[in-house]
Amino acid sequence: xxxxxxxxxxxxxxxxxxxxxxxxxxxxxxxxxxxxxxxxxxxxxxxxxxxxxxxxxxxxxxxxxxxxxxxxxxxxxxxxxxxxxxxxxxxxxxxxxxxxxxxxxxxxxxxxxxxxxxxxxxxxxxxxxxxxxxxxxxxxxxxxxxxxxxxxxxxxxxxxxxxxxxxxxxxxxxxxxxxxxxxxxxxxxxxxxxxxxxxxxxxxxxxxxxxxxxxxxxxxxxxxxxxxxxxxxxxxxxxxxxxx
Ligand code: ATP
Numbered sequence: 001x002x003x004x005x006x007x008x009x010x011x012x013x014x015x016x017x018x019x020x021x022x023x024x025x026x027x028x029x030x031x032x033x034x035x036x037x038x039x040x041x042x043x044x045x046x047x048x049x050x051x052x053x054x055x056x057x058x059x060x061x062x063x064x065x066x067x068x069x070x071x072x073x074x075x076x077x078x079x080x081x082x083x084x085x086x087x088x089x090x091x092x093x094x095x096x097x098x099x100x101x102x103x104x105x106x107x108x109x110x111x112x113x114x115x116x117x118x119x120x121x122x123x124x125x126x127x128x129x130x131x132x133x134x135x136x137x138x139x140x141x142x143x144x145x146x147x148x149x150x151x152x153x154x155x156x157x158x159x160x161x162x163x164x165x166x167x168x169x170x171x172x173x174x175x176x177x178x179x180x181x182x183x184x185x186x187x188x189x190x191x192x193x194x195x196x197x198x199x200x201x202x203x204x205x206x207x208x209x210x211x212x213x214x215x216x217x218x219x220x221x222x223x224x225x226x227x228x229x230x231x232x233x234x235x236x237x238x239x240x241x242x243x244x
Pocket of ligand 1: 015016019020021039040041042043044045046047048059060061
């Protein structure tokens with residue numbers, strides 16, 4: 001039986017009175033899968049992640065209709081801390097590591113909502129996934145390269161042992177080789193049991209890693225399907241993969 005870990009139903013969001021950022025968006029994220037959300041600038045990708053993580057009000061946004069369920073529990077009226085405690089992990093856009101804190105302190109900060117008895121195991125798992133971070137635990141995070149900071153941001157979120165991990169454009173501003181490594185890490189995280197919602201402008205990377213994908217266009221869900229099929233679709237080729 002397929003268990004749906006994250007379910008978005010008829011979601012509409014607006015900012016202030018006039019900006020309707022999402023209209024009637026519905027899709028599901030089945031357990032153990034990677035689902036990609038594609039879309040160009042302003043399509044509503046970050047808004048979708050803010051709605052899921054409960055942080056819309058920090059951006060003066062509000063849900064005007066619809067529901068979001070995480071593992072069967074309705075979360076669209078919950079505050080961000082309660083949602084994190086229900087084991088939703090988030091890697092924010094632009095990584096946002098704490099630059100003056102050490103790599104280890106960044107990781108420990110990610111484990112604050114984790115049960116104390118689980119923290120050591122969570123840290124071991126993260127260091128196993130990112131051996132490079134293990135070598136640099138005492139260094140200030142701000143001295144890491146962009147790619148390493150992205151790995152740290154992912155590791156920090158994994159300290160919460162999330163059931164679902166939200167990733168907001170992890171490839172942003174990174175070189176192709178590093179993007180490929182990030183794609184591999186996302187696959188590895190998924191193979192180890194975490195369900196992933198991957199928001200990306202880099203459609204090639206996202207469709208390589210994901211099982212299924214949805215495409216947002218000006219706040220509406222325009223396409224959804226199997227990642228391999230979407231990779232071959234002419235619309236996707238033309239719009240996102242540089243084809244003609
Ligand atoms: P990007 O890749 O550029 O981040 P996106 O797909 O994540 O784009 P959103 O940032 O979710 O898109 O933006 C969706 C729409 O909502 C856009 O029209 C944007 O201008 C608007 N918007 C986003 N944040 C706010 C805000 N805090 N106040 C008002 N409008 C906003």
